[in-house]
Amino acid sequence: MDSFKAFRVKQDEDGMVQKGFDTLRKEDLPEGEVVVKVAYSSINYKDALATQENSGVIREFPAVLGIDLSGTVVESSVPSFKEGDEVLAFGFQLGVGHSGGYSEYARVPADWLTALPTGLSLKEAMVFGTAGFTAAQSMHALQHAGVTPESGDILVTGATGGVGSITIAILSKLGYSVVAATRQLDEAGDYLRKLGASSLIHPDEILLDKPRPLAKRRWAGAVENLGGDFVPAILSQINPNGAVALIGNVTGHRFKGTVLPFILRGVQLLGINSVEVSSQLRTELWKLLGGEWKPEQLDELVYEEVPLDTVESALETVLNGGHRQGRYVVKVK
Ligand SMILES: NC(=O)c1ccc[n+]([C@@H]2O[C@H](COP(=O)([O-])OP(=O)(O)OC[C@H]3O[C@@H](n4cnc5c(N)ncnc54)[C@H](OP(=O)(O)O)[C@@H]3O)[C@@H](O)[C@H]2O)c1
Numbered sequence: 001m002d003s004f005k006a007f008r009v010k011q012d013e014d015g016m017v018q019k020g021f022d023t024l025r026k027e028d029l030p031e032g033e034v035v036v037k038v039a040y041s042s043i044n045y046k047d048a049l050a051t052q053e054n055s056g057v058i059r060e061f062p063a064v065l066g067i068d069l070s071g072t073v074v075e076s077s078v079p080s081f082k083e084g085d086e087v088l089a090f091g092f093q094l095g096v097g098h099s100g101g102y103s104e105y106a107r108v109p110a111d112w113l114t115a116l117p118t119g120l121s122l123k124e125a126m127v128f129g130t131a132g133f134t135a136a137q138s139m140h141a142l143q144h145a146g147v148t149p150e151s152g153d154i155l156v157t158g159a160t161g162g163v164g165s166i167t168i169a170i171l172s173k174l175g176y177s178v179v180a181a182t183r184q185l186d187e188a189g190d191y192l193r194k195l196g197a198s199s200l201i202h203p204d205e206i207l208l209d210k211p212r213p214l215a216k217r218r219w220a221g222a223v224e225n226l227g228g229d230f231v232p233a234i235l236s237q238i239n240p241n242g243a244v245a246l247i248g249n250v251t252g253h254r255f256k257g258t259v260l261p262f263i264l265r266g267v268q269l270l271g272i273n274s275v276e277v278s279s280q281l282r283t284e285l286w287k288l289l290g291g292e293w294k295p296e297q298l299d300e301l302v303y304e305e306v307p308l309d310t311v312e313s314a315l316e317t318v319l320n321g322g323h324r325q326g327r328y329v330v331k332v333k
Contacts, residue, residue, distance in 0.1 A: 001026055001035075001037075001074070001105055002022065002025065003023050003025050004023070004024055004025075004103065004104035004105050005021055005022075005023060005024075005103070005104055005308065006021065006022055006024050006064045006099070006102060006103035006104070007019070007020070007021055007064065007065055007102035007103070007186065007311055007312065008020070008021075008022050008062045008063060008064050008065070009050060009058060009061065009062065009065060009307065010061055010062040010063075011052055011061045011062075016053065017051065017052065017053050017061075019051050019154065019312065020312070021309075024064075024103070024105075026105070026107075028082070029099055029106065029107040030098050030099050030107060031107070031109075031293050032098075032107040032108040032110070032112075033076060033077045033078045033081075033108075033109060033110040034073055034075065034076045034078065034081050034087075034107065034108055034109075034110050034113060035051055035072040035073070035074050035075035035076070035105060035106070035107045036069065036072065036073055036074065036075075036087060036089070036105065036106050036107075036108065036113075036149065037071050037072050037073075037074045037104065037105055037147065037329075037333060038069045038070075038071040038101055038103060038104060038105065038106055038121070038332040038333060039069075039070055039071040039072065039122040039333055040069070040070045040071070040101075040123050040125070040126035040329055040330060040331060040332060041066040041068055041070075041100070041101030041102055041126060041129075041209050041329075041330040041332055041333060042068055042101075042124055042126045042127070042129035042131070042162075042327055042328060042329050042330055043056055043128070043311070043314055043315060043318055043327075043328035044067055044068070044129065044130050044131055044162060044331060045161075045162075045318065046067055046095075046096075046130075047065050047066060047067055047095065047159030047315060047317075047318075048315045048318040048319045049319070050063070050065050050095070050096065051065070051312075051315055051316075051319070052319070057096055058096055058097070058248070059093065059096050059097030060097050063095070063096065063097070063099070063100070064095070064099040064100050064102060064103045064106075064278070065095050065100050065101075065102045065315075066094070066095045066100035066101030066102035066103065066330070067090060067091075067094055067095035067100055067101070067130055068089065068090035068094065068095070068100075068101055068126060068129040068130045068323065069088065069089055069090075069094070069100065069101030069106055069126070069332075070086070070087070070088040070089075070116065070122040070123075070125040070126050071086075071087065071088075071106070071122065071332070071333075072084060072085070072086055072087070072122075073085040074083075074105070074181045074297070075088060076110070078110045080110055081091075081110055081113060081115075084260070085115065086115070086116035086122060087113045087114065087115055087116060088113070088114050088116055088122075088126075089101075089106075089108050089112045089113050089114070090123045090129065090130045090133060090274070091112070091133075091274055091275040091276065091277060092109075092111075092112045092132065092276065094108065095114065098170070099191070101330070101332065102308060102311055102330065102332070103307045103332070104308075104332060104333055111279065112319065114279070114282050114283055114286050115283075117283075117286045117287045117289065117290035117291070118287075118290055119291050119294060120276060120286075120289065120290040120294070121209045123305075123329060123331075124290075124298060125286075126329050126330070127298055127299075127301055127302055127327055127329055128166060128289055129162070129327065129329075130274055131161075131162030131163045131166055131327060132162075132166045132289060133274055133282070133285060133286070133289070134163050134247055134272060134274040135163050135166035135167040135170055135223075135316055136170065136285040136286075136289055137166060137168075137245075137272050137274055137277070137281075138163075138223045138245035138247060138270070138272050139167065139170050139171065139174070139223075139287065140281075140285060141243070141245045141270040141272060141277045142154070142221050142223070142270070144245055145221070145242075145243035145268045145270060146241065146243075147220055147221040147242060147243050149174065149175040149176045149177070151220035151221065151239070151242065151258075152177070152219065152220030152239055152242075153177050153178070153179050153198070153218070153219055153220060153223040154171055154176050154178050154179070154219065154220060154221045154222065154223065155179050155181060155206070155218070155219045155221075155224075155234065156168050156171070156178055156179070156181065156197075156222070156223045156225075157181040157203060157206070157222070157223070157224050157225050157230060157234075158181070158182075158225030158226055158248060158250055159180035159181055159182040159188070159192055159197065159200075159224045160182050160184055160188045160191065160192065160324060160326070161225060161250075162323040162326070162327045163225055163247055163324065164180070164182075164223070164225055164249065165191075165192075165195055165224075165301055165326050165327070166295070166301060166327075168180055168192065168195045168196055168197050169195045169196055169295035169297055169298075169300075170293050170295060171196070171223075172195065172196020172197070172198075172295075173196065173293060173294075173295050173296070174293070175199045178196060178198055179197070179200070179201060179219070179319075180192045180197035180198050180200050180201075181196065181200075181201050181202070181203045181205075181206060182200060182202070182203070183202060183203060184324065184325075185200055185202055185319070185325065188325050191300065191325050191326070192295055193297070194300055195297055195300060195301075196295075196297075198268075203226065203230070206230060206233050206234060206237070207229055207230065207233050208233060208236075211229075211232065211233060211236070212236055213236055213257070213258040213260040213261065214236055214260050214261065214264060214265065215233075215236040215237050216237065217231065217237065217238070217239045217240070217265075218237040218238075218239075218318075219234070219237055219238050219239065219242060220238075220239050220242045221242050221243050221244065221245070222234050222238065222242075222243075222245070223244075223245045223247065224243045224244055224245065224246050224247060224248070225247050225248035225250055226248060226249075226250045227246075227249035227250060227251055227252050227253060227255065228249070228251035228252030228253070228254065228255055229251070229252075229255060230251065230255075231244075231246065231255040232255050232256060232257030232258075235257060235261040235262075235267055235269065236257075236260075236261055236265045238261060238265065239265070239325075240265045240266055240267075241265070241266045241267070241268075242265075242267055242268075243268040243269075243270055244265065244267065244268070244269050244270065245270045245272050246269060246271055246272060246289065247272045278314075283302065300326070301326045301327050302326060302327055302329055303323060303324070303325060303326035303327055303328055304328055304329075305329045305330075306328060306329070306330055306331070307330075307331050308325050308330055308331065308332045311330050314328050314330075
């Protein structure tokens with residue numbers, strides 16, 4: 001490992017963001033107890049955003065991008081990991097304030113690593129990646145809120161996205177009836193049904209012409225990726241004692257609502273944050289992703305596998321909305 005390749009964003013003298021490949025040496029890597037030879041990473045929207053001016057994603061320049069990775073340990077100064085162990089990492093500062101997965105080697109704090117669970121290859125771990133773990137967290141949260149397959153339909157918004165697609169596949173595997181909200185009713189119909197969606201609706205059908213604090217009861221639960229006006233609209237449509245796992249902000253950060261769904265219907269709003277998760281929960285959920293929650297259609301979730309060399313154009317495609325469904329997997333080594 002004398003020198004290796006990494007995709008970085010930097011700021012030039014005028015403060016403008018520049019992106020491209022650099023040749024790095026081991027001493028260029030940040031501090032951490034474990035060095036990983038990276039096999040795969042993936043593209044999440046946050047990675048694409050990180051290449052943009054004033055994105056607010058990057059904590060410190062220059063930054064090696066890639067908010068998740070899987071690979072093999074080549075050096076370790078802690079007993080919990082040894083050379084040859086297969087591992088994965090995501091969240092914390094990875095790819096935003098600490099050298100990430102778009103690099104042939106990464107050095108990370110041991111606390112951020114999870115042993116690759118039985119039942120998953122290094123590639124499959126990144127087909128899930130951050131999006132898949134987040135989907136698993138929302139599934140876990142809904143189950144703990146008491147939402148069962150018998151409770152009724154579950155709404156998944158942003159259905160063709162990474163989080164939405166994997167959530168649909170897991171819910172369907174566990175016997176839930178899933179209604180997928182997508183703007184691509186025709187183009188993505190086959191894809192979403194193959195993943196296990198029982199029916200499809202356009203997101204506009206969720207937003208009511210005259211928003212009401214308590215609307216017609218439609219959903220036992222929801223996994224919500226869109227944010228903005230979708231949040232109060234969905235809350236107003238949840239059955240008594242149902243729950244909403246709130247993940248994303250695709251259409252905006254702000255929402256305006258009332259307390260009525262909470263105090264008159266006992267609806268629960270469950271915040272999902274995949275960035276800082278206890279080691280115990282990470283291990284538990286990755287085990288489920290490799291076992292009883294692993295969808296049979298995992299290959300269907302791969303939009304494209306790209307070599308590290310072409311990650312820049314794939315990031316641009318994601319930013320320009322040219323990526324229509326599922327997940328980009330990045331093959332690093
Ligand atoms: N809380 C966390 O820890 C966490 C972790 C991961 C991701 N996230 C967030 O979760 C969200 C989803 O992530 P992702 O990786 O699945 O993103 P993604 O792959 O970009 O998917 C987002 C989906 O949203 C839909 N969409 C996009 N623009 C829309 C619009 N203007 N109106 C309605 N629908 C629109 C699209 O689905 P259709 O084409 O099917 O309509 C798209 O596929 C993002 O906001 C992301 O930042 C949060």
